[in-house]
Amino acid sequence: MSTILIANPKGGSGKTTLATNLAGYFASRGRHVVLSDMDRQRSALQWLERRPYKLPLIHGQDGRGHYANSLSADWTIIDSPAGLRGEKLSQAVKDADFVIVPMQPSAFDIGATRDFLQILQEEKSIRKGRTFVSMIGMRVDNRTRAAQTLQEFLAASDFPSVGNLRNAQVYALAAEQGASLFDIRPSQVSRDLQQWAPLLHWLVNAKKQQAVKGK
Numbered sequence: 001m002s003t004i005l006i007a008n009p010k011g012g013s014g015k016t017t018l019a020t021n022l023a024g025y026f027a028s029r030g031r032h033v034v035l036s037d038m039d040r041q042r043s044a045l046q047w048l049e050r051r052p053y054k055l056p057l058i059h060g061q062d063g064r065g066h067y068a069n070s071l072s073a074d075w076t077i078i079d080s081p082a083g084l085r086g087e088k089l090s091q092a093v094k095d096a097d098f099v100i101v102p103m104q105p106s107a108f109d110i111g112a113t114r115d116f117l118q119i120l121q122e123e124k125s126i127r128k129g130r131t132f133v134s135m136i137g138m139r140v141d142n143r144t145r146a147a148q149t150l151q152e153f154l155a156a157s158d159f160p161s162v163g164n165l166r167n168a169q170v171y172a173l174a175a176e177q178g179a180s181l182f183d184i185r186p187s188q189v190s191r192d193l194q195q196w197a198p199l200l201h202w203l204v205n206a207k208k209q210q211a212v213k214g215k
């Protein structure tokens, strides 16, 4: 079982979009997926409530407070709230095998994320290589200057970046329907699906490294 924490204290950075789509990906591959929602706004759980029964099953979990880790799950994906910090953040990082930090190309997002990455770097399980961290750009329009600034920021960071997801209407449409990109006919979203490859590749590789370390 592996646990992925999706975190960035900045609201609107793309956490729920990333968490729900990642859950949809693993479910589409026949994996047992738990989507755990730490956010009192319950956006991820509401997405799950909208999810049609005919789509691959994802189990929902209220991730606030204490909960038993679902040992039968192949993947537990945790959507976290804006402003996650302090002891709650430390505990969530410690419990996670992976932390993925989504961020949008804006000066405000870069400022907030820079501080957050510094906090992550001080977490023991990250320093010891037990929890792996990566970053992904969300709603990136490559033609913009903001996108270029984001690339420079990501390149200078100590954590690897696993690409960008472009700004695409399909994310909002899928979200409305309780679907992920991986539930849509691939020919309709082929360009967007391609952009997920580096993230999925990184997860597989990092998981192998952890297996070698015996986590």
Ligand SMILES: Nc1ncnc2c1ncn2[C@@H]1O[C@H](COP(=O)(O)OP(=O)(O)O)[C@@H](O)[C@H]1O
Residues within 6 Å of the ligand: 010, 011, 012, 013, 014, 015, 016, 017, 018, 138, 139, 140, 165, 166, 167, 168, 169, 171, 172, 175
């Ligand atoms: N790649 C994308 N393309 C278009 N819209 C996106 C993309 N990623 C996120 N969004 C939109 O951005 C908004 C904020 O994303 P959300 O996942 O709710 O962020 P958070 O959970 O961090 O607050 C939502 O309306 C979502 O649909």
Ligand SMILES: [Mg+2]
Residues within 6 Å of the ligand: 015, 016, 017, 039, 043, 080
């Ligand atoms: Mg959210």
